[in-house]
Amino acid sequence: MICKKASQTGKMTTPEKLDDHGRIAYQLVGKREANLEQPKISFTSPIGQALANHTVGDVFTVSAPNWDYQVKMIAVKRA
Template sequence: MEPTFNKMTAAGYHAIEQEIEDLKQQRPERIRILAAAAALGDRSENAEYSSAKRDLGRLESRLRYLNKQLQYAQIVQPADNDQLDIGKFVTIEFLDDHDQITYQLVGKQEANLEQQKISFTSPIGQALANHTVDDVVTVNAPNGAYQVKVIAVKRA
């Protein structure tokens, strides 16, 4: 089976690299805590040992996951055109209430609504892909369809 590559921005790729480095720096301390807890004696009833082992396991699991993300990452550079694609910023107007908001279209691993980053695989991301300024787009969301108008498209 052919591997599926995860499209992401260069910034998203570097954020994963940084998280990996941070976790690698935490690893020696977690191992030290585990060793200290193991030295306390009977591991079957040692809550500190169980907790430290679980914490180290979570860290190792997260590292494996992030390394796989990088292994199958495909960094996408936004095209130099007016069409919306990964990495570009889009300002949209919701036609029902005329509210405007600016989002960045990113890979699914980078999506974060608090930072106005939406995944290209989300319903709104899929609907907006490859559209240009003044296009009216119908978004088929789980709670019903709605329309937005593309106000601006900018490169990152």
């Protein structure tokens, strides 16, 4: 099922980095479930917090520890 907002854990999100147009689908999970190899990211991480607060089509800045970058939310789905 396709959703618009990634406001709940378990949602699959696909952001696109605007600088290189790279895309990767992330599942938003709790801290204990986070595993970048799967890729499952914690909703408390910088990208997890940013993704959880946006909807499909939004362009926003992610503040990472070493740099800030812009992404566009491409898709949000239920896992």
